[in-house]
Amino acid sequence: MAHTVLHKAETRGHANHGWLNSYHSFSFSSYYNPERMNFGALRVLNDDTVDAGMGFGKHPHDNMEIISIPLEGDLEHKDSMNNVAVIKNGDIQAMSAGTGIYHSEYNKDREQRVKFLQIWVYPDKKNVEPRYDQITLNLEDRHNKLQQILSPNADDEGVWIHQNAWFHLGKFDKGVSTEYNIKGKGNGVYVFVLNGDVKVNDQLLNTRDGYGIWDTDKFTITVETDAEFLLMEVPMEF
């Protein structure tokens, strides 16, 4: 029988630093809630808004798979591997921090804010060589169907990470329904609604709600209004 967990949007941790307004689905930085530590290998889901001209200064990471999905505006990334890139809505960035990297992320635009999801997944092996990847997705490929944006395989669709994980984005019209078949044995899926009303089996979710489902092979997604959502399939044991 499937197990589930519901995280309503308003129950997330919240930190407003002025230049950065962040909602945390799981314990992060100064937000600590022992009931909200992770969903399997999914450890961080931050819903960040960065003011115009502001950003995260140079800071380190190690042993974590870090995925950024811009929702609005452009974010400039610079790292200690000499990568300089701008990610914008429609892109996805994946970084394996491994043995250690430094990076910065800035909103270079003087007028427009940036909204992006910052997602951390525990790696399936520690101390890997750091790596960075970024691709531009075709937005049409998620209209009324699931678009794979991340997998464990370098030659598969989307970016890849060091974990048995698959991410999909969907932008569905009202009334459209699909079935999601879990790919990895022992995996669960964390559904995050970007906007609109979405039903997972019989559970209604609203904008920015999160819903984890595991111990099942598949589930049904039906959108009650036009809606966008992100599915994050991750191992529950890692």
Added chain:
Amino acid sequence: MKTEILAIGRHPEILQTVVRLVNNNPEWNATGAGTDDEAILAFSAQPFRLVLLGGGIEKESEDRLCAAFRALNPDIIIVQHYGGGSGLLFAEIYQALN
């Protein structure tokens, strides 16, 4: 009395950052060690409550360190530190101490 925390990691700048972040909490005091020998020496010299195993520590070193620490203090709490910065550090420490 402050909670003494031993942070071990191979990347000098990240280790320095972790020590600084831990020490931002007035109830905690961190000591950093970049090598196994430094870590074992530090552990022998003062009573730690918690060990944070950071990035770059090979499995053999990890096993050797854990065995050495537990031989000196069977109650020592040893946890992995992931992420290399402020994101998970405080939750990892709170979780371990509670």
